[in-house]
Amino acid sequence: MTVVSYADSALSLLPPVVAIVLAIFTRRVLLSLGLGIVIGVLLLNQFSPVASGEFLFNSVKGLFWSEDGVNSWNLYILGFLIVLGMITALITVSGSARAFADWARLHIRNKRDAKLLTMFLGCVVFIDDYFNSLVVGSVARPVTDRYYISRAKLAYLLDSTAAPVCVISPVSSWGAYIIALIGGILTAHGFADSGHLSVFIQMIPMNFYAIFSLLLLLCVAFMGLDIGPMREHELNAQRGNLYDENKGLPPGANADLPEAETGKILGLFLPITVLVFATLYFMIDSGAQVLAKEGIEFNIISAFEKTDVSSSLFFGALIGLAVALVLNLVQGVEKSMVVKGVVQGARSMLPAIYILLFAWTIAxxxxxxxTGKFMASLATGNIPFAFLPALMFVLAGLTAFSTGTSWGTFGIMLPIAADMAMGSHTAMMLPMLASVLAGAVFGDHCSPISDTTILSSTGASCHHIDHVVTQLPYAVIVALISMVGYVVLGFTESVNAGLLTCSVLFVLSIVWLRFKSQSNAK
Incomplete structure (x- = not known):
């Protein structure tokens, strides 16, 4: 089947723009994504109904089955979601979530501590963004609910910790992937002697968006800087409405589940802890097996580079589920309650799965x-090299926003950034690569079709568009700060000057947000 290429046409932006704009204004995610898919398919097949229908069928089939056989990545991720839903429901049924909330009521003194706990857990569980958002959400939700913190705020805490931490952590699925990409790029440009890990570490302070996203999140947690739509959600939460009940149950919600009276905190922490360590083991083991086959000496970074993330998440979750089941049975929870928990837990993940399937299809x-190539083509032209880091930040952000993928943006934009640096000013190589990483995370944070954003909503049990809209103002503030920082970095060729500029702007932004938040409170 021949499809039309739109790499040189702005029409390639039409499907994602329609889907994103419609989702934000109508709040109907599946309808918006579906319309974007239909428009894209019609464009690709020159508006032929028959060819478009065949193409759409093959696209959906490809989510589960490809020419190489079963699409294991997607199936394992979907399986992980379902199993994690079961674990969360079993923790609720056992009464362990309530026991943890009661413990937190005595030991976690206020809303601020509950938010800081969530952020701390997000920084500790840094091996993968999917894993981070879903697991930390399951642990933190009973605590944030206890202190009437809105699910939208919880989703923001999860999302704005997960990706920023993963993108600057070398021992993570993100870090390994980025190190592998950068290694190939440096080798292709004659920098084979450069240590790929050391280069990645050098780029960490240049990733302004990740650094200042985490700092802004810390300030929001400490000071309660609720602006825009977030303020409305927080006010509703104080009235007992943690999410918008008019929109129905959000993904991951387990309403009306029975709870045993004998629940203990161990019933929450043991399954989650086992899940974390089992997943970490499978990630290292699957990577080590690939290294052994390729005759490469084992090291932890190389193992993460070669790991199979999706299968590791799934099998780690299965072991966590087994532990949760055993704990429920040992505790003496009625079998009917256990069965109801397993069924309800799996069913609670269906809304997230539907959105994810639509997001994968439109991707x-x-x-x-x-679309990514069209966005990349905008970077061409006679642009002074001093503006290149800021330009790459903006283009990477727009690409990730339009395509819904940070990793895809890395793959598209990092080689282009390197080529432009080699063609203009080699000293800008690392700043430009870092600005791509920063911009991709920013675009991912803002995009309703991003799988990471979808799973952060799921982990928080928050309606997806509510999360997107409430996080957007914070993401844009950090993006503006970062963009100015990259302009200064480009002109001075000094990372310290860029960081200092961002720091000054950040402090001014916090003062302004504090003033605005206090004004709204009056």
């Missing part, structure tokens, strides 16, 4: 339209 359509 495939956008890939065929070559």
């Amino acid at each position: 495939g359509v956008i890939g065929q339209l070559e």
